Amino acid sequence: MKKLIAAFVGSMALASAPVALSAEATKELKMAYDADPVTLDIHEQLSGGILQLSHMTFDPLLRWTHDLGFEPRLAESWERVDENTMRFKLREGVKFHSGNELTTADVKFTFDRLKESQDFKAIFKPFSGINVIDDYTFELVTSEPYPLLLNTATYIFPLDSEFYSGQTEGGKDKSAITKHGNSFASENLSGTGPYTVTERKQGVRVEFERFDDYWDTESPGNVGKIVLTPIKENNTRVSALLSGGVDFIAPVPPNDLERIRNDKNANLVTMSGTRIILFHMNQERVEAFKNPKVRQAIAYAINQEGIAAKIMKGFATPAAQLSPAGYQGHNESLTPRFDVAKAQQLMKEAGYEDGFTITMMAPNNRYVNDDKIAQAVAAMLARINIKVDLKTLPKAQYWPEYDNRAADMMMIGWHADTEDSANFYEFLTFCPDADSGAGQYNAGNYCNPEIDALVQKANVETDLDKRAAMLQEVEQRLYDDAAFVPLHWQDLAWASKKNVNIEPVLNVMNFPYLGDLVVE
Amino acid sequence: MLAFLVQRISQALLVMFVISVIAFAIQDGLGDPLQEMVGMSVSEEEREAIREELGLNDPMVVQYLRFAGNALQGDLGNSYFYSKPTLEVIAEHLPATLELVIGASLIIVFLSVPIGVYAAIRPQAWLSKFFMGVSTVGISIPVFLTAIVLIQLFSIGVTVNWFPSDTGWGQWLNEFFTTEGGLPSYGRGDELTHLFGTWESGFFTGTGLMHLILPSVSLASIMLPLFIRLIRAEMMEVLQSDYIRYARAKGLSAGRINFLHALKNTMLPVITVGGVQIGIMVAYTILTETVFQWPGVGLMFLEAITRSDIPLIVAYLMVVGLIFVITNTVVDLVYGLVNPTVKLTGKKA
Numbered sequence: 001m002k003k004l005i006a007a008f009v010g011s012m013a014l015a016s017a018p019v020a021l022s023a024e025a026t027k028e029l030k031m032a033y034d035a036d037p038v039t040l041d042i043h044e045q046l047s048g049g050i051l052q053l054s055h056m057t058f059d060p061l062l063r064w065t066h067d068l069g070f071e072p073r074l075a076e077s078w079e080r081v082d083e084n085t086m087r088f089k090l091r092e093g094v095k096f097h098s099g100n101e102l103t104t105a106d107v108k109f110t111f112d113r114l115k116e117s118q119d120f121k122a123i124f125k126p127f128s129g130i131n132v133i134d135d136y137t138f139e140l141v142t143s144e145p146y147p148l149l150l151n152t153a154t155y156i157f158p159l160d161s162e163f164y165s166g167q168t169e170g171g172k173d174k175s176a177i178t179k180h181g182n183s184f185a186s187e188n189l190s191g192t193g194p195y196t197v198t199e200r201k202q203g204v205r206v207e208f209e210r211f212d213d214y215w216d217t218e219s220p221g222n223v224g225k226i227v228l229t230p231i232k233e234n235n236t237r238v239s240a241l242l243s244g245g246v247d248f249i250a251p252v253p254p255n256d257l258e259r260i261r262n263d264k265n266a267n268l269v270t271m272s273g274t275r276i277i278l279f280h281m282n283q284e285r286v287e288a289f290k291n292p293k294v295r296q297a298i299a300y301a302i303n304q305e306g307i308a309a310k311i312m313k314g315f316a317t318p319a320a321q322l323s324p325a326g327y328q329g330h331n332e333s334l335t336p337r338f339d340v341a342k343a344q345q346l347m348k349e350a351g352y353e354d355g356f357t358i359t360m361m362a363p364n365n366r367y368v369n370d371d372k373i374a375q376a377v378a379a380m381l382a383r384i385n386i387k388v389d390l391k392t393l394p395k396a397q398y399w400p401e402y403d404n405r406a407a408d409m410m411m412i413g414w415h416a417d418t419e420d421s422a423n424f425y426e427f428l429t430f431c432p433d434a435d436s437g438a439g440q441y442n443a444g445n446y447c448n449p450e451i452d453a454l455v456q457k458a459n460v461e462t463d464l465d466k467r468a469a470m471l472q473e474v475e476q477r478l479y480d481d482a483a484f485v486p487l488h489w490q491d492l493a494w495a496s497k498k499n500v501n502i503e504p505v506l507n508v509m510n511f512p513y514l515g516d517l518v519v520e
Numbered sequence: 521m522l523a524f525l526v527q528r529i530s531q532a533l534l535v536m537f538v539i540s541v542i543a544f545a546i547q548d549g550l551g552d553p554l555q556e557m558v559g560m561s562v563s564e565e566e567r568e569a570i571r572e573e574l575g576l577n578d579p580m581v582v583q584y585l586r587f588a589g590n591a592l593q594g595d596l597g598n599s600y601f602y603s604k605p606t607l608e609v610i611a612e613h614l615p616a617t618l619e620l621v622i623g624a625s626l627i628i629v630f631l632s633v634p635i636g637v638y639a640a641i642r643p644q645a646w647l648s649k650f651f652m653g654v655s656t657v658g659i660s661i662p663v664f665l666t667a668i669v670l671i672q673l674f675s676i677g678v679t680v681n682w683f684p685s686d687t688g689w690g691q692w693l694n695e696f697f698t699t700e701g702g703l704p705s706y707g708r709g710d711e712l713t714h715l716f717g718t719w720e721s722g723f724f725t726g727t728g729l730m731h732l733i734l735p736s737v738s739l740a741s742i743m744l745p746l747f748i749r750l751i752r753a754e755m756m757e758v759l760q761s762d763y764i765r766y767a768r769a770k771g772l773s774a775g776r777i778n779f780l781h782a783l784k785n786t787m788l789p790v791i792t793v794g795g796v797q798i799g800i801m802v803a804y805t806i807l808t809e810t811v812f813q814w815p816g817v818g819l820m821f822l823e824a825i826t827r828s829d830i831p832l833i834v835a836y837l838m839v840v841g842l843i844f845v846i847t848n849t850v851v852d853l854v855y856g857l858v859n860p861t862v863k864l865t866g867k868k869a
Contacts, residue, residue: 032706038601046559118566119559179557179570182603202602203823204707204815231706231813232823235668239705240813243675365826396551396828403552417561427561437563 025210025224027519029500031248032237036206036230040197041185042157043177046119046417048510055511056208056226057097058157058191059216061088061107062150064509068326068419070150073216074102074158074192083145083462084128088153090136094215096160098190104138109161109175111140117177122437123152123417145462151418160190194221194515205229214515221516238495241266247500247519250510252493254315254368260495269503272317273492273510274324275415276424277367279360279377279485280444286358286408289444293350295482300343301384302377304336308488311372316488321475322414322424324489326508328464329421329471334479343384355385361407362390363398368490374411377485402443410443413490419509421471425455429483446483524852532845539841540591543834544584551828553600574600587834596838597831601824606835608718610817614839615719616708617805617816623736624801628744633783636751640759641778652752655745663804667738667811674734677701704731706813735812742804743797750793754786761785788859795851799844 037053038045054060061075072078075088094102111130114120126146131139142149164175164185174184189197192215195208208226229246231237234253240246242263252260252268260266281289281298288294304318320336323329347353358381362374371392378388388409393401402410416423431447432439438452451474458470478484492510496502499520505513553576554567571577575586587597596606639648658666672678680697683690709727712720722728758764759782767777806818813819817836824832 039603045557046561118570119562122561122563178603180574180598180600180603186603201815203820227710229707229813232819233810233813236671236706236811236813239668239671239675243671243677243701243703243705245675245705394551394826396555396826397549398551399555400552414560417559434564437565440563441560 025222027223028225028227029223029248029514029517029519030227030229030246031250032229032231032240032246033250034230034232034234034237036203036228039186040189040200041177041183042159043113043117043120044179044183044186046117046123051509051511054157054191055193056195056514057189057193057197058159059094059193061153061156061158063154063513064419064507066507068508070154075153078150078153081139084142085131085139086149086153087133087137087139090138091215092136094192095213096163096190096192097196097211098160098163099213100160100162100190102158102192103135104132105135106158106161107138107156108132109164110156110159113159113164113175113177114156118179120155123155127152145460147459147462147464147467148418148420148422151420154419158192160192163188163190194219195226203230216515219516220518221514223514223517223519226514241495241497244497248494248496248502250494250512252495254313254493257313257315257493265498266495267498267500267502268493268495269506270315270491270493271506271508272324273490274327274419274508275367275413275490276319276322276324277316277370277373277411277413277487277490278319278322278428279409279411279487280428280442280446281484282405282408282410282444284445285405286356288350288352288356289408291350291352292481293346294352297343297346297350297352297384298381298386299482299485300337300339300346301380301386302336302485302487303338303380304487305338307373307376311369311376312488312491315368315491315493317491319486319488321479321486322428323421323471323475327416327419327421327471328468329424329475331472331475331479334475340383347384353385355387357387357389358408360388360390360409361398361401362392362411363395364392366395366398367411367413370411370413373487377409377487402441405443405445409485412441412443414441421475422455422459425451425474425478429478430455444484446481448477448481448483451477525849528845528849532842535841535845536838539837540588540834541584543837544580544587547830547833548580550825550830550833553828553830556827556829557600596835599824599829599832599835601827601829601832606832607839609820609832610835610839611718613815613817613820615715615721616814617802617809617818619722619732620735620739620805620808620814620816621798621801623732624739624743625798627736627740628747631740632744632747632751636748637755637778637783637786639748639752640755643756651748655748658741659745661741663738663742663807664811666741667734667808670734670738671705671811673699673701674703675701675705703734705734707731708815735808735814738811739801739804739808743801746797747790747794750790751786754789755782758782758785784858788855791851791854791858795847795854798847799840802840802843 035049037049042050042054042058059073061073062070063073065071074091074094076091078086078088081087090102090104090107096102108130114124126142126144127140128143129141131141133139140149140153166174168174168184172184176183178186194211194214196211197206198209199207206228210224231240237249238253238256238260241249257268260268281295283289308314308316308318318336320334321331360374360378362370364371374390374392378390381388414424414428426438427441429442429446430439430452431449432442432445454470454474458467461467461470494502494506501518501520505517554570557570558567575583590597598604599606599609602609635651639651642648677699680694683693685691685694708722709731711725711727712722713724715721722732764777764782767781805816806822808814809816809818810822821836824836
C-alpha cells in the first residue's frame, strides 16, 4: 500500500513538473464576441472580425500603439529612402506555425496577394511594388509620395509563403482567395502570431493555443489557450460573463453598462471610438437640400449631445465633424451647434418657414441604437417644420436601399480603414463618380470639387504638419457648408472578469492584442 | 398502408415544391448577400463581378430552374457563409436542435401526464388549482422572458435582501429567495459524445446535461401548460363517459380505471396535438436557441436571414417542411396503434 501511495505521489510530481516549467502561458481564457471569424483566410474579407483574427494568429510589420503611434513588430526598423520609397528591416529568426522561417520572400508573397484581394486591393492601390533587397531587407514603393504608407503597412501580416503555395490534393491552388466555396487558405492557417488555431466549428467555437516558438519572448502574455464562442444575442453575452461562463466579452451593449459596472466581479473598459454615425441629405432628391441654409438649419436643429446622453446613455462622443480626436483632420474648434431658434431663423431665410416633407431611412440592427437615433432625429426635425417619413430596416435589406439612394435622408456609420481622415472624405463627401469609385457612399450627392482637390493635395503631402492643416481646413469647410449631419462617434466597450487584465491590450481600433494579455 | 405512404410522399413532394417556390420568390426582399461577403470599401465593379460569378444576375426563373435541377439530384446549393453544401450545414446543426426538442418533450411528457390526470381526478384539490393557476401564467409569458428570468435566477444568481435580516424570519426569507446560480447559460458545453455521423450528443456527460437544463425548461414552458390543460379536459370528459361508469359499477380498482381505460382514450387527441406541436416546437427553438446561443438549426436560420444567406434559408425551410410532413405521418401511424378503429386512408371499415 505504501508503495502504491509513493508511486502515486511520484507520478503526481512528474505530472506537475512540466506545468511548473511553462508557467508563462498556462492560463485559459474563454471569450465571447458577437461573431466568430468568417474565414481563416485573412485576405478574404476586410472586417473587424478578420483583423482581430489576424492579430491573434499573425503579426503585422508594425502595429498601432494606444496613442495612435506605431510600434515595430515583424519589421524591426524602417527608414524613408526617397519620397516614394520606404525601406524596412525584417526581424530575424521569426518562425511560422509550420516551422518555416520568415524572410522577405514571405512579405513579397503577402504583398502580391493583398494586391489581388478584392477587399484589400483598394487600400494598396497607391503602392506600385515591392523591392526585395536581401533576405531581411525590402522596400515598399508607391507611385506618388504617400503619407499613409506606414498606416497601410499595419495591414501587412506576412503569410507563410511556402505553406500557402502549391496545390491541394484536389488540384486547387493553395494561394487562391475565394469569396465563396472552400479554399485551402480559408481552412488552414500558418502565421507568425502568438496563437495557432487548434479547432474550429464555424458559428460554434474556435480554439486557439499558444504557439511554442512565438518570436516575441518579451510579451507578458500568459494565456496558453483561448476558446472563442460567438454569442450574438447581447443579453446572453452579458449573462455569460456575469454567470462566470466566459472571462471576456465584446462588445458590451449600452443598456448593460451600468449592470456590469456595478457587478463586483466584472471589469468594464470603455473608450471613445472612431466610427462616425451621420445622416446624408440627398440633394438630388430634395431641391431644398441644395440650399446651404436649409442644410445648416438641419445641422442647428439636431441635438447631438442630447442623443449621446439620452439615447446612447453616454456611450457616444457627440460629433460635429468626421475625424475623431487623434486623427490628423480632427479640428478642435468644431463643436455641436444645437440652436433651434437659429435653425428656425435659417429656414425662414431660405424661404422654407412652413417646412416640407422628406423620407428617411436607417438600419435597425447595424449600429448601436440606430433606429432610436433616427426616431430622435426625425422628432428634432419636426421642430423646424420638416416632416419626416421614417422607415427602419434590418441591415441586410438596408444596404441595397442605400445603394439605390432610396430615401432623402439616410444613415451611415463609417470607420476609416486607414485610420486616417482622408478616407472619410473619399467615401462620404467626394463628388460621386461611378468610374473612379469616389464618393461611393455619398448618399447626399454633396459635391464640392475644391474640397476634393484639397484632399487630393493632402494625400501626396508627406509633411505631416502641413497635411494636418489641410485636412482640418477640409473639416472646417464641410462644417460651414453643412455637407452632412454628423451625430456621434460610437464608443467601444469591453468587459472581463476582475482577474483578466484587459485594459493594456485594448485599443481604439478594436483589435485587442491578446498575445500580450495577462490573466492573474 | 402502402397506399397511405405513397399518398404521404406525394404530399411531401408537393409541400417541398411549394416551399421552394415561396422561398425563392421572397429572396429579393431578404437583402443583398454581397453585403456580408465583402467589406464596405469594395468597389461596385468588384461586387458586380462576384454577383455574376454567383449567378445572382440571372433572371429569377433561370435561377429557380438551376436550383430545382440540382435539388432533384439532392444538391440544395452551397451556403454563402459556411461555404459548404447547405444540407451538410443543416446536418451539423440539426442534432443540437433535436436534442433540445427531445429534452423539452421529456419534461413535457413526464410532467403533463401526471399533473393533467391528477387535476382531472381531483379537480377541487388545492394542488390542482395551484397547477392550473401556474399554467395560466406560464402560457402567457413569452419564452424570451422565461429564458432571461431563468438565466438570471439559475446562472447568474440573485441575492435577496428585501426582508430585515436581523430577524429570524427575515433572514430565512432572504435566504429562501436567494439563488446561487452556476448553471451554464449558453452553448452545449465542451464535452459532447460523438454518436454517429454529425450527431454529437450532450445526453451522456454531466456538463452536457447541465447545459441542456435551462434551454429545455424554457422551451418546455410554452407547451407544458397547453398539455396539462388538454389532458385534464380530455380526461374529465372521458371520466364522464358510460364505459367508465360501467367499469366503476363493475367494481374495478380506481387505478385500473384511471390509468388503463380512461388514460388510453384521453391520449388520442393529445397525440394529434402533440405531433403538430413538435413541429411548432422546432419553430420555437429559433427563440430559445437565440437566447441560449444553442448551436442548432434555429439559431443558424436566424443568422442566415441576417446574412441573406439565401441557399441556406431555402434549404432550411425545405427541411423543416419535411420534418412537419414526417411528424404528421408518424402521428397518423401511432394513432392507428392506439386506436385500432381508425383507418389510415379513410377506406370503409
